[in-house]
Amino acid sequence: MGDEATIGARLRTLRRWRRMTLAQVAGQAGLSTGFLSMAERGLRTLDRRSHIAALAAALRVSEADLTGGAYLSADLVQAEPHITIPNLRAALLTNTLTAPAVADARPLTELVAEMARIDRSEHKFTDVGRMLPGLIDELHVHACAPVDEAAYRLALSTLIDAFQTATFVPKDLGYGDLASIAAMRASEVARTLGDPISLGKAASLRVHTLPTTSWQVKLRTAETAAEALQPQVADGLGIQVLGMLTLASALAATVAHNAGRADHWLAQADQLARRIPDTPGENWGAFSVSNVAVWRIALAVERGESGGTVLNLARHVDERRLAARSGRHSAFLADIGRALARERRTRGEAVQWLLRAERVAPHKIRNDVKVKETVAVMLEQGKGASLDRELRGMASRMGVAH
Known part of the structure; x- marks a missing residue:
């Protein structure tokens, strides 16, 4: 295997x-x-x-x-993020809220600023490995010996943001166990803080890392968290966290073949997004009108909608607003490519969308299981024909035999 x-x-x-x-x-x-x-x-x-x-x-x-598990190809861009995983694993497993793994730390304000830089980095996969393990270590120093209550809560809330990044990057690279550990660490910190928004953030991470053999369980978990947070939210960050929970609920309902619930939660997400600025680069989880439109496309691809339908949805997305979030931008482009690849007449167009996705976030796309599957199947479908040079090049960079 x-x-x-x-x-x-x-x-x-x-x-x-x-x-x-x-x-x-x-x-x-x-x-x-x-x-x-x-x-x-x-x-x-x-x-x-x-x-x-x-x-x-x-x-x-x-x-x-x-x-298939994590795969290392000969392509350095594809393989480089995997080299950073051991340090991240060590940071997640060796620190606790009562015993940090290191003795010294930079000032808390510096750590908060560094977390913000990581969150908005265009090179998150490599920056995570370079910066995040040490940041987690040092935030635990401040959490274990805070100068006052405000510093204690700031250290803990920043840890949740660090654990969010430590959830999604390993998940994207195929390290589901590590993503689950990071999500559990975020839940531990959120329970210590006790405020609804922190608990909502942690619940969102838990939904995304639950075993996927039962999407009904994911759906119940996401809906319960969204309904618990809803009365606590008035504006700003609360709307963004609640919005991401509604999108997680819509995804879980879609996979569980519950179209009614999926439509309900997608409509809720749309209403929430209209109450905040459409600034994916600045909002928690990139939640915004633009991000809801990107998720709408992802859900259409999951439902098996045609490439033409997905292209029509894509016309409502202003790609310029996604530029600050390369991961979201590349996922949007890749979803369109995957949908187009399912139909013979649009496979050439599909390759161009996938190549655009790769140019936006090469580390992410070359490690994306769904994109790799699409490329491999297009190659198999094209056997006996003159295979497109660009498709073969992409396959080579992803480690797909061709």
């Missing part, structure tokens, strides 16, 4: 290991035998969360077994 180019190829290996027929897996996963047969041969993409979760449950394996 691990060398197969597509998720479908790994599906075939795991299905045979379980001694299950294609029809048995298809029946238990609620998918058609014909679709899975084509997926196993690399002719259809398995990049929708609902499909992957259903197949993992049918095979009684983890999603990582299907999607």
